[in-house]
Amino acid sequence: MTKGQVNRKTDSTESILDKHNKLNLFILCIAVFMASLDVFIVNVALNKIGDSFGQSSLSNLSWILNGYAILYAALLVPAGKWADRFGQKNGFVWGISLFTLSSLGAALSGGLWVLILFRCLQAIGAALLTPSSLGLVLTIMPEKQKKRAVRIWTSSGSLAAAAGPVVGGVLLEISWQWLFIINVPIGIFAVLTAIQYIPDQRSKTISGMPDLWGGLLLIVSIGALALGLGKATDWGWEHPIIWGSFILFVIALIGFITQSRKHPYPIVELSLFRSRVFTWSNITITLVNIAFAMELLSIIMYIQNIWGWSSLATGLAISAGPCMVWPSAIVGQRFSKRITFNVVAAIGMVLIGAGSLLFALSVQGSPNYWTQVLPGWLIIGIGYGMTLPIIISSATKELASDQTATGSAIVNMFRQLGSVLGTTILVVVLGSSVRDLRAFENSWWIAVALSLLGAFTALGLLPKNNRVRQQ
Incomplete structure (x- = not known):
């Protein structure tokens, strides 16, 4: 065999491997996208689901969101450790299979609490597939492609946030059941291709049961x-x-x-909180998501119940904010090269509060989207994009290398718990007054206060002994 033939054979083999890597990354990303998408499309659907089941109580309907978020938050860390022990591929396949089957169950649900049960099963599947998919990205991708692959995997969640309201609005024009039916063919494709193409990866250091x-x-x-x-x-x-x-x-x-x-092997290793940065990161990310969950659901409920807009119009109206998250995250990273990253995160929190302040001061019963909703919602999206990536990336700065995976999972756990608290606080504030403008105004003032408190806690993200201005 000549040297040229050997080179061509090597190039051909590398090309096949590269195609497999791209396919694997696509499978892992689409599963995470689907799990994230399901959160945002359901926000838009609460009213229609309530009408379908004859339920008008926001406190009952909120469990469609809270049931998912609570289980996802609580099981995220043990699911990741379970995948380390029994294989990341197994964790991913079992997770996406459970998520797909429970999506079908949710679509066929004949009552609200049956739907909530299947939403809880969805959360268990999502808790399995999320850390497993990231673990697979980190282990099966070539070293030179790893950083780019992680960025693509991470951006899948942001894309789901931007697409979720619009996709939800479109599907709701058919029926709310399609919010869950759409997961079934995607999930089947992901399971079959993952079984065939994704290699099995197990942790070299097998830990005990979570x-x-x-x-x-x-x-x-x-x-x-x-x-x-x-x-x-x-x-x-x-x-x-x-x-x-x-x-x-x-x-x-x-x-x-x-x-x-x-x-x-606890869910939360309490020793991690000896790190000042880790502690303040978890406090801040909780406050961020309490405020954001209140803002997201309140503006959806406001547009639908006060203005009487359709689900599709509502989805289009709120899609602008999430679209600002990704570009503002890039801007935030650039700012952190000139000013310390904790200050950038604090500025982002102030912007999140400023968006709610605009809602409280400008929103009226007569609809004017361009002046009453869009400006504040864009500012919230910018603030969220500046703050969230910095909190997640800085949380583990003081942790040892073997603690970063667990530390990141705990941060994401507190992120989900913040969403639960935000939704619950909104339910308390609105009560049964989903058509009372004053109740919505009160919720936005609370979001302002929480955001300003978060701006203060964000300043604690910088280690005391760290005076480096670049993140």
Whole structure:
């Protein structure tokens, strides 16, 4: 065989491998895109789902969002450790399979609480596929392509945020069931191609079983808090079940902390919070997502209930904000080369609050999207894009290299818990007054206060001994 033939054979082999890598990355990204998309399209659909089931209670409908977010948050860390132990490919295939089957179940649901049950099963699948897919990206992609692949994987979630409201609005023109039916063919494609093409990857250092009991305690704790706050306006703050929910929240939370201290593989490694940056990152990302969840759902409910806009029009109206997240993230990274990244994150938080302030000062009963909603929503999107990537990337700066994966998962867990709290607080503020302008204004003022508090906590993202201005 001549040298030229050898070179051509080598080039041909590398070309085939490169095609396989691209296909694998596409499979991993489309699964994460689908899981993220499902969150944003459901926000737009609450009213139609409620009408379909004869449900008008926002506190009940909010569990379509909260049930998903609570389970996803609580299981994200143990699911990642489970995948490390039993294989990342297994975790991904089982996760996407469960997500797909539960999407079909959600579409066929005949009642609200059956739908919420399948949403919880979706969350379990999403919790499995998310860390598994990122782990596969990090292990199967060639070293020279790894950074670019991670950026593409990360941007899949941002793209889902931008596309979700519009896709949801279009599908709702058919029926709300199509929000979940669309996942089925995509999920089947992802499962079949993953089984055939993605190599199996297992951690070289096999850890013990993750703390599933701690995960259950966390689910009970956050669920009890959300139930107590969400139903207090319906049942009254003095109702025994409301008080029982708050007591259960405290007991389960104490149990979770105790379990985390003694379990060898806890969901939350409490020792990580010795890092000042890690602690402030989790506090800030919680505040960011409380404010953002309130702003997102409130502006959707406002446009649909006060202005009477259709789901499609609402989806198009709110898509502009998420579209600003990706470009503003790039701008934020550039700013961090001139001023410290904690200041950039604080500026982003101020912008998130400024968007809510514009809502509170300008929104009226008579619709004028271009002056009352769009400016504030664009500013919120810019602020979110500047803040979120910095928090996620800076959270693990003080952690050891073998702690970064767990640290990142914990940050994302607090991000989801922030969304639960934001949705729940909005339910408390609005109560049954989803057509009361004053109630919406109150929610936006609360979002302003939370954002300003987040701007203060964001300043703690810079380590005390770090005076480097570039991130």
